[in-house]
Amino acid sequence: MNLCLGVRNINSILNQIGTIFIPVSNIEKARKWYCDLLGLAAAGEILYGHLYIVPMNGMGIVLDSKIYSEENIFKTPVFHFNSNNIEEAYEYIKGRKVELTTEIMHNHWFNFKDPDGNHLMVCKC
Structure with missing residues (x-):
């Protein structure tokens, strides 16, 4: 039996949200904008040329320029x-x-x- 938050887990999918991916057109500009908005130092590397993990408390935010399109x-x-x-x-x-x-x-x-x-x-x- 796999316990998560005191509830029996009937499969391997947890009732937790890990992170939200936000589509952005320019990863460097988006990193600066979100970090400025949240009062964070725009530190940390951009991963694989298109991902930035915003340092958050609780659920995470990942900015991703690879998934950006106006439709997304x-x-x-x-x-x-x-x-x-x-x-x-x-x-x-x-x-x-x-x-x-x-x-x-x-x-x-x-x-x-x-x-x-x-x-x-x-x-x-």
């Missing part, structure tokens, strides 16, 4: 960044001249785009 960009957010102050987060994004796609909704979340047009979300935790 996220048209709706597939995850959200947590925030403990949604108003400050909104003003921070707005001040960075990032394209906002919503206002703060229900005092809980808002959406914006990265430079490649991927839709992203910030949500109050």
